[in-house]
Amino acid sequence: MNKEKIGTARDGNINNTVKKKRSVLGIFYNLRILILIIIVIVLFSSMSKGFFSLNTLNSILSLMSAYGTIAIGQTIVILIGGLDVSVGYIMSISGLLLIKMMPYGVPVAVLICLLSGIFIGFLNGLIISRLRVNSLITTIGMGFLLGGVALLISDGTIHIKDNPIVDFGNGIFWYIPYIAIIYLALTALVQYILKRTTLGLKFYCVGADRLSCTFSGISNRNMELFAFILSGLFASLGGFIYSIKLAAASPLIGSDVPIFVITAVLLGGTTIGGGYGDVVKTLSGIFLITLITKGLTLLNVEAYFQNMIIGVILISLLFIGRKLTTKGRLFV
């Protein structure tokens, strides 16, 4: 119990007597992702003619939907102070199951796809909350296991053939893909839950201070379990979106998903260790990354440059944030 208290102190906020001053820079820093998005849009628009158009918006939205949906679940897990690196494999497994189950009808397939995610999330949550194992390590181990299961389901990429669901996956409503509508609706829903319901408030509480939760009658274990179930559910929804868009699923796509998703969440401004952040922040983070990717592709620049840019943005934003908050503080 004590350890957790100290853990928060180590991160620095013990000098509470110093009041945070709202400076102009501070306001700018709070809007940093928005400002960056505007800068990036202006830059790319001036460099490439076709960039500033609804077509670009369309392709960005369809690019970000799958990973964005996974990031929603990841945000909740990071909010309660955990990490889930098994999301990539949950995504492959549920995508594969979706396609494998197609012969039994679309509703059955979708149901099984989502249930698989919930089930894996439940397992993760059970180990983490009931057996009190570190979430990172649990999900790493689970990741290996799930990677194997994904290979069992299928050796390689499988495709959906002649199914209306693929049309749905690539359908567009006035430049906005259907899958993006799903994604945006989910983001709005989760944002509402986080900000306006007791359930959401409890997530923030668990992330901030577990000891206080015990004292307030909030069950840390149940909230943790629930967060990982949600993460599993959203990962499988991500798998669903990914598969109906590409009409395919592969057991091998899982490995780089967690790092990408975690990056998007952190870039958005949700803090690792829990307690601060929301899914709209995550939306802006993933939008920025996709924007850069899309812009560089239009400019015919090698896609690897985006990683460089993301890395630099991550570190420099953190650096600026530190400089702003450490002013006048002793221990941050």
Added chain:
Amino acid sequence: MSRLRWEGIYLMSDALLQIKNLYKKFRGVQALDDVSLDIEKGEVHSIIGENGAGKSTLIKIISGVVRADEGQVILRGESILNLPAAKIFARGISASYQENSLFDNLTIAQNLFISSLYRYKGFNFSWEKAISGARKILDYFGINNVDPLETVSELPPETRQIIEILKTVSRKADILCLDEPTASLTESGAESLFKLLNDLKSKGITIIYVSHNLDEVLKISDRITVLRDGKKVETIEKKSADKSILHQLMIGREIMQRQRQKAPYTGEKPVLKVLNAGDGGKLHDISFELYKGEVLGLAGLVGSGRTELAWLLFGLSPLKSGNIYYNGAVMPGLSPATAIKKGIMYLPEERKLMGLFLGQDLKVNITSSKLDKIRRGIMINFRKERILTEEVLKSLGIKYATLNQLALKLSGGNQQKLLFGKCLFTDPELLILDEPTKGIDVGSKEEIYELIEKLVDEGMTIILISSEVEEICKLSDRVLIMVKGKIKDVYKGDKINEKDITSCYLQTEKRK
């Protein structure tokens, strides 16, 4: 099952809450040992005892945060032992604990809302209602200068404590358990708390009040239960109690009141001379001198810059203006490392946050500030480490099982002594003590006073920061009174008494 019911009938007495034969063991220490007591409806029942006597554990068991090993807690004839905390809240027991249970990342309104979550049936809620509810609570208790939308992490400690108490009170419970509620309150804050408690009492609310401050306890309670080493010593009526009786019951022996033979400081060269010093923030224009073998008290309100001055001298915050001379030489660009090398050591006020490595063992804690003493080349001389650590632990009378014991597992008083040991291990010439007796019981306090006197007799120079004016009067040769980051006055000799000092630093406050 049948047994339970039988006991339920048997125990149908007037008492609202009955605690029967409670046992609890923590990490091999018997925290509660066969504790039984009755709490009547509408009374203020105080529970007192030294640190580690089991007061907090008792509260936590009653409110369902900690599970008991054995025993019964019966509320209105119904056993509530080891129910989940939320269910106990719903039955009308509300508790605040010594550990801060506020959520730093949330606003005051959110924090107050969370406290009543167990009663809240809906899934979603409206912010407007939560905020107006919070405002109502704040208004009701007469707190007008706080905005319910402020984030808790930005509040000063005293306001946090008040919010913590409000959170407990606002649950509209029949039984309130308050564990050391005045720990970070100033005197005026404590006064308004007592007024509030009297109000609640007149409304028929039962209050269980845990404290080690005897004055407070005598002021407000109807009955007082004394715990010692996890056992109940006695429950006495207020009218038959006084301070010395309670003292005796708490420690099991009488305390000798001593007054140090105050040596008039000699006019020789000062050890430390501070000239117009400031840290660019809170402190301005600080000047004073400190002589060898002297105890210099620093009095003032919380937030008057006492701790900041200590940090300045220890090199934790940079010196922005003025000069500090130590043993006649200027000290530029001081850092804690060089301060320790020069013989200045600081004992911080929050031993758990700033003082001790709770997750490390005793050896590591003691030697951490001066590893050079146990160094052989690049290696640790483990034999020397063991011998030196044992020496320090023994000389301070710290009770421990093995040297490999974690600091976490010591009781509060022993932890504070361990912190002293850590400071003394660096062989300081000038020791800055920041609230050296904060949150420890009377017995350990006395031992620490003795220790301070012994150190001064051996020629150490001490700066003593304390919120307890009594402590300052008892120990200091001279007292600096700080108000708003400046030194307001220096008292010595007869002027060192509680009344003069308090009125000195309170005057300016009133004038404002």
Added chain:
Amino acid sequence: MKKISQAATSRLKKENDLTGKLIRTYAIWFVLLVLIIVMSFISPVFFSFRNFITVLKNIGPLALIATGLTFVFLGGGFDLSQGAVLLLTSMLIINFNPVTPLTFTGSLLFCLAISIGIGSVNGYFIGMQRMNPFITTLGIRYIIGAFIYIVTSGAVVSATVQSDILEFIGFGTVYRIPIQTIIVATIIIICWFIIRFTTYSRRIKIVGSSIVVSRFSGLQFGKIQMSTYVINALLAGIAGVLIGCNIFHIKPTLIWNYDFDAITACAVGGISLSGGSGTIINTLSGVLLIGFINNSMVLLGLEESWQLIFKGLILLIAIIVDMQIKRRYE
């Protein structure tokens, strides 16, 4: 009630039990032992000098980065950039094609200098500027990864000229023991010595245990934390060089193979992820467990899918067993 008091007394017994302490300390070694015994019955090839040497050789790079990570974890940090450093130096050493001792020394020094540089950048941001280690090293990882891709265009890096020196380090043996293993063992013994005996390691541990307290104790926590990142990156760099000597065609996707292995090894072995406690022996147990799991899977001739499933299962079981035992004897 009777039941409860029985539980209480049995708990008391456990606390005084020496075997309890032994089990708590060596839980993972027991898991490892069970694995070895079971495997010895299943596979005839498993329990042999040759196979053990193979395992030791294969875990070399992992052992090095896990050792490096141990320093970082002890100092209360976190590192995600190891895989990237490892990939970078392995590609560099192949790219240089050092044929003569002089060029080899040169390129080796260059590799090590690069890794120390990366470690210092990490350490500067995290230790001196107090930035979040997770995000910082994630950023550094992106930057190095992108740099590698930009230089190699995502293609496989292959050795063009045969280098005897690289081959000697990669495949040479002394008394049937691979040179690589000897190098790794030497480095690990040095690290073990540092962590076990020196005041430096004591400083790391107390900084990792609480930054605030170490500040009040007059420790230069920034520099100490920074040094752990430098050591970590240096060891990752050496691991990269060893991999470069062993594999002559390096794919940029190699990074994924080492992504979380070191973290898993440390955690399974019993290094506290929140800093301040653990020894190299802990790390070694984790590394050996992972090494023997991988080896067993190969010997059993399992398909890749089943290999991954078993690996995941055994790791989960190991960490759960370890956790439960620790909780019980706490």
